[in-house]
Structures are given as C-alpha cells and as structure tokens.
Amino acid sequence: MNSKLSVEEISKFQESILSWYEKNARVLPWRKTSNPYHVWISEVMLQQTQVNTVLPYYDKFVKTYPTIQDFAFDSEDKVLKMWEGLGYYSRVRNFQAGCRQVIEQFGGEVPRDKKQLLSIKGVGDYTAGALLSICYNIPTPAVDGNVFRIYGRLFEVEDDISKAKSKAVYESLVNETMSQSNAREFNQALMDLGATVCLYKNPKCVECPVNQFCSANKNNTIEKFPVKLGKTKVKDVHLLTVVLKTDTNKYLIQKRPSSGLLSNFYMFLSFESDTPFRNQPKFLEDNIPFKVNMKKECLGNVKHVFSHLKWNLDVYSGTVKEKTIRKDKTYSVITETQMKKYAFPVPYQKVWKMYLKSKGLKK
DNA sequence: AATTCGGGGGA
DNA sequence: TCCCCAGAATT
Incomplete structure (x- = not known):
C-alpha cells in the first residue's frame, strides 16, 4: 500500500509531527538516558503495558541492575521478583537470555543491525525498530498499537491488524513517510501522538498536528479504523487452593512448573479443573500427597482475569506437620516474613491477603 | 496463521 | 462488560 502523498506533503507531514513533539513530548525516565541497555529495558517493559504501570518497575530495575552485566547473570527467582505484578513474565526471561547473547556475541553492546x-x-520487529531509531537514530519502522491507530486512520488502511500479514503493510507506510534524518524523535513522536491524541476511543482530532493529512478525519470514519476483526474468547478455569500452616508456625508454598502459565512462580497448593469441584475439603484431603488437617469452611473466592482465561479460586486453609511433608523439590516451608522474598502472581497475592484477613477476624 | 503468554485502566 | 496497552514466542 502507498500513502499517495507527494514528496512535498511527506516533508510537511514530518515537520508537523516533529514540531508537535518538540512541544508535547512526555517527560519519561528512559528518555533521559542514552544507554541502549536502559532503553532496551523500557522497550521490553512497555510491550503491551501502559507507561504509568511501567514507571515504578523501570526505576527499580535500573537501580538494581545498572549495567547489563549486573542483570544478565542474576538468579531467576530474583529476576521474577523484580518483575512480579508486571505480567507477561516470559518477557523478562527472554530479556535476560537476550542480554547474555549480547554479552557473548556482541561484546556487551546492543547491535546496530x-x-x-x-x-x-525477545526482540521482535517492533523492538528492533525502536532500538535502532531511539538508540542510534537509524530510520526503521517500529509498528505498535499507536502506529496501527495513527496510520490506519491517516490512510484508511483496510487490512485487519489482527492478521500477521498486515504488519508489512504498515511498515511500508511508515518507511515511506518517516523522517530519515530524525528517526529517533519521529518514532517517539508517533508513540506520544498515539498515547495522548490519536486515542482508541474519542480521539482528539482537533489537536492533531496531522489532521489535514488524515483520510479518516476527512471522511468522518475515525471509528472504523484501524480495522480489527479478531475475537477474544476467554475460558473459565476453576481452582482449589489451600493455605497450609505448619506446626512450626510456617507456611507451605510450591514452585510452579518451568513451562506454561506463570512458570517458576510460587503459589499455595492448588488444583485446577475445567469444571467446578465437588466436596472441596475432602477433595483437598484426598489429593494432597501427605496428611493435612483441613478446615471445612471456605475463606472466600478470588477471581482473576488473564488475557485468555478467567481464574476462579476457592480458598481454604488447613494445618500440616512439617515433618510429614513429602520430600519434593517443588515444596518450600517458609515463614510469614520470608513471603515477600518469593515471587507470587497477583491471584495468589489476593489469596494471601484473604487468608491474613480471615486470620485477623478470628482473633 | 492462530494461540499462548498478565495485569491494569478507561469508557 | 469490552477493548486497549511502546508484542514475541510457540504451536
């Protein structure tokens, strides 16, 4: 697809975007650095994650791991704890593997190619483009959700953005229209324009520096673009979970498998099913591989929505003698104080809060 | 090409 | 509720 803009129009388009950015650029911590590793951290964190969510994580991460060597060889447990609550945890595992690659294959320097x-x-088309343009000012498209909205509307792109093939269409549009001399600010300008003006709902077209180039604005078809047809189906999953306290005043936790959802995070003993459980306390007693003393009453229900499924946890409590716990590498017995050293996914943080609350009520 | 990966925020 | 977010890897 072609933008159908003349050379002169493209030049004016770029000037409009760049001068808008000069006045309206958001002030962000990763824009104060020229350290490619720090920019890379921000790009990984910002994948599918809004700026405000990332801010505290970015600061903490850079303070803890100021250089790529600091980060590349730390333990997975600590790395996951650093990322706890940010989501899409394979990002940080891939990022660490990627940092090791950079150290071993590229002399510790983010490549320019x-x-x-x-x-x-962990580096795909978007991140590669973002790093090349932001770190090295090398003109390369960085097609993200912002670019889909801005260019989808500018040129009324009919391609469905949920199809992989459409990305090439957008890349060619950006290639044709982006600033060749100031790719660094041009790409970041697109990000800010998408985040503050060309919004998904109620875009502020009046404030847009390139509204005179926008076909959707001219034809009043803003709400039709970008085109996205994919439907989201969310599966319901039922879980039973039990907070087990030992006779030694500690708690039993379990490490999740090394693959799949929330891999290598910690949790309380849990059982999962596509259909609701029956006789829940008995089910727990029968399926835990050592003797436990279950309380019959359910502490409550925790709901948690992921992108592709919905968890519904019934929370129980019980006691166990530490010596009777079957040896298993995945189990750990830890004190209440130690809990904050282990990485728990948000649904289990909710479970723990529910347990503490119920304990407080009884006293 | 479609699915699997988290979690929070806005309307 | 529904859809989005500075997406990438796996199936």
Missing part, C-alpha cells in the same frame, strides 16, 4: 537484533531473544 536489524538482522542481528532480531536474532536476540
């Missing part, structure tokens, strides 16, 4: 960047774990 797209093909080399794409060979790095």
Whole structure:
C-alpha cells in the first residue's frame, strides 16, 4: 500500500509531527538516558503495558541492575521478583537470555543491525525498530498499537491488524513517510501522538498536528479504523487452593512448573479443573500427597482475569506437620516474613491477603 | 496463521 | 462488560 502523498506533503507531514513533539513530548525516565541497555529495558517493559504501570518497575530495575552485566547473570527467582505484578513474565526471561547473547556475541553492546537484533531473544520487529531509531537514530519502522491507530486512520488502511500479514503493510507506510534524518524523535513522536491524541476511543482530532493529512478525519470514519476483526474468547478455569500452616508456625508454598502459565512462580497448593469441584475439603484431603488437617469452611473466592482465561479460586486453609511433608523439590516451608522474598502472581497475592484477613477476624 | 503468554485502566 | 496497552514466542 502507498500513502499517495507527494514528496512535498511527506516533508510537511514530518515537520508537523516533529514540531508537535518538540512541544508535547512526555517527560519519561528512559528518555533521559542514552544507554541502549536502559532503553532496551523500557522497550521490553512497555510491550503491551501502559507507561504509568511501567514507571515504578523501570526505576527499580535500573537501580538494581545498572549495567547489563549486573542483570544478565542474576538468579531467576530474583529476576521474577523484580518483575512480579508486571505480567507477561516470559518477557523478562527472554530479556535476560537476550542480554547474555549480547554479552557473548556482541561484546556487551546492543547491535546496530536489524538482522542481528532480531536474532536476540525477545526482540521482535517492533523492538528492533525502536532500538535502532531511539538508540542510534537509524530510520526503521517500529509498528505498535499507536502506529496501527495513527496510520490506519491517516490512510484508511483496510487490512485487519489482527492478521500477521498486515504488519508489512504498515511498515511500508511508515518507511515511506518517516523522517530519515530524525528517526529517533519521529518514532517517539508517533508513540506520544498515539498515547495522548490519536486515542482508541474519542480521539482528539482537533489537536492533531496531522489532521489535514488524515483520510479518516476527512471522511468522518475515525471509528472504523484501524480495522480489527479478531475475537477474544476467554475460558473459565476453576481452582482449589489451600493455605497450609505448619506446626512450626510456617507456611507451605510450591514452585510452579518451568513451562506454561506463570512458570517458576510460587503459589499455595492448588488444583485446577475445567469444571467446578465437588466436596472441596475432602477433595483437598484426598489429593494432597501427605496428611493435612483441613478446615471445612471456605475463606472466600478470588477471581482473576488473564488475557485468555478467567481464574476462579476457592480458598481454604488447613494445618500440616512439617515433618510429614513429602520430600519434593517443588515444596518450600517458609515463614510469614520470608513471603515477600518469593515471587507470587497477583491471584495468589489476593489469596494471601484473604487468608491474613480471615486470620485477623478470628482473633 | 492462530494461540499462548498478565495485569491494569478507561469508557 | 469490552477493548486497549511502546508484542514475541510457540504451536
């Protein structure tokens, strides 16, 4: 697809975007650095995650791991704890693997070549483009949700953005229209324009510096673009979970498997099913591989929504003698104080809060 | 090409 | 509720 803009129009389009950015750029911590590793951290955190959510994580991460060597070889438990609550945890595992690659293959320096960047774990088309343009001012498209909205509306792109093929269409549009001399600010301007003006709902077209170029604005078809047809189906999952306290005043937790959802996070003993459980306390007693003393009353219900499924946890409590716990590498017995050293996914943080609340009520 | 990966925020 | 977010890897 072609933008159908003349050379002169493209030049004016770029000037409009860049001068808007000069006045309206958001002040963000990763814009105060020229350290490619720090920019890379921000790009990974910002995948599918809004700026405000990322801010505290970015600060903490940079303070804890100021150099790529500090981060690349720390333990997975600590790395996951650092990322706890941010979601999409394979991002940080891939990022760490990618950092090791950069150290071993590229002398510790983020490469300036797209093909080399794409060979790095966790770096895809978007991140490669963002790093090349932001770190090195090399003109490369960085097609994200912002670009889908801005260019989808500018040129009334009919391609369905949920299809992988459409990304190439958008990349060619950006390639044709982006600033060649100031790719660094041009791409970041698109991000800010998408985040503050070209919004998904109720875009502020009156404030848009390129509204005179926008076909959807002209034809009053803003709400039709970008085109997205994919439907989201969310599966319901039922879980039983039990907070087990030992006779030694500690708690039993379990490490999740090393693959799949929330891999290598910690949790309370849990059982999962597509259909609701029956006789829940008995089910727990029968299926835990050592003797436990279950309380019959359910502490409550925790709901948690992921992108592709919905968890519904029934929370129980019980006691167990530490010596009777079957040896298993996945189990740990820890004190209440130690809990905050282990990475728990948000649904289990909710479970723990519910347990503490119920304990407080009884006293 | 479609699915799997988290969690929070806005309307 | 529904859809989105500075997406990438796996199936």
